[in-house]
Amino acid sequence: MEHDSGSADVYEQLARIGKVVVHPKRIELLDLLCQAERSVETLAEAAGLKLTTASAHLQVIRQARLVETRREGTRVYYRAAGEEVCRFVAALGDLGRARLAEVDQILRAIGAGSDSAERVTRAELLERVRSGEVVVLDVRPAEEYAAGHIPGAVSLPLEHLEARLGELDPGLEVVAYCRGPLCLLAPEAVATLRARGLRARCLEDGLPEWRQAGLPVATAPAGRSGRDTPATAPTNGHEARPGRRR
């Protein structure tokens, strides 16, 4: 009564968004989509879902307008519908880490927890990469690197890390990054590297946060070179747009 009917409608609308994040797999899908555009099949596989189930989930997310689609031949590519989506997912993760002891516990179990004294800040990384003191490692899957990465970073997906350890200059410190605070790829990579006697640290957060901080993002084919050709890949329009910050 204190609230007009108008407000009630607003909350009803917002619940449409809530409906998306009530299911763990949908959060996972959304998280993946904040990294890069992907086809249904790829998403299903990455999230461990049957195809039809994944499609159903994607429909739910789509009805909330949190994703947009693009058709390429017979495939349909989904992508996050704007920066607010990524910001929302980030806020959800932050809240989880802050309030749910379980989340922090899980993360901490592999050294990704909040005992992050070991993490490199974005500012520090920017400075040290400029002076050539460190090598930046993108340990996410190659597609995600291709869709957008820190300029100058080398793509070395975690799954290939062991096999390609030799490519790293043992004299340089490694700074690894991945999808964000909830992602375990970089912490695992760092653990592996340290076990081999290399100096390695994680970047604070991941690529989405880097992007949201307004820092430059490069898109280029996944290759194994230190050099980058910041050519915009036409195969995905996700980060092609100059996205506003803040």
Place this chain on the structure above:
Amino acid sequence: MEHDSGSADVYEQLARIGKVVVHPKRIELLDLLCQAERSVETLAEAAGLKLTTASAHLQVIRQARLVETRREGTRVYYRAAGEEVCRFVAALGDLGRARLAEVDQILRAIGAGSDSAERVTRAELLERVRSGEVVVLDVRPAEEYAAGHIPGAVSLPLEHLEARLGELDPGLEVVAYCRGPLCLLAPEAVATLRARGLRARCLEDGLPEWRQAGLPVATAPAGRSGRDTPATAPTNGHEARPGRRR
């Protein structure tokens, strides 16, 4: 495979939070709790719920650790469990306004939409209130004013606005604020004031955003009895000592 089992667990935990915002009334409750601490009965009434239903919803929110409780005599007071909660609710609202045309439409219908050229920025308000050019009006219910308000603001709940119009100096411009971008109180107040020929504008956003911007928040009696020594320790001084209204 690509994801370790650990990650799956994390998403499962985050879905606990999602479960809260899947129901419109729970979003509404959370929104109210970001303004001030409240008893179950008050919350039920404010959200238009039966008591047991409200209690049930609050249990769900509690299980996600998004609220904390405090017992005072026979009453139980709920409050938002930290600033991250308010930030999350704000992110949800932002996302809704950005992506769901329906939300913006509803808000716009009463002049609270994104055609906010008319809004006063926080910086502007700070400056102008210092030089005494404007009077700041808190049009939320008195309890919420008591729990925290912009220093120097006058409490004049919307429901009493018409009756107490005479108290306003017609020479000064009025800046009204309420709960935030989704709240309709201030826009309505401004509409009323303008209809009477007064100069009036809304503040951008509401008190939670003011607080999150790091600006000072005062807690004090609304104009009645009451101590104003913050007894609670959480991030923001949720303190209420209202004489029961009505």
Place this chain on the structure above:
DNA sequence: CTACTATTCCATAGATTTATGGAACATGAT
């Protein structure tokens, strides 16, 4: 102690959601 109040717990009927197989569609190749 008893009476009373504010809240939570419990049981349940009714509504909604989920996973999934199979059918239907759209697109590109033959």
Place this chain on the structure above:
DNA sequence: ATCATGTTCCATAAATCTATGGAATAGTAG
């Protein structure tokens, strides 16, 4: 045209969620 592939739509059984009345629980006042 026909076929193959990737995706969506549809139907459904199993699981989960919601609102609500009534009972149980704490705290307070006589």
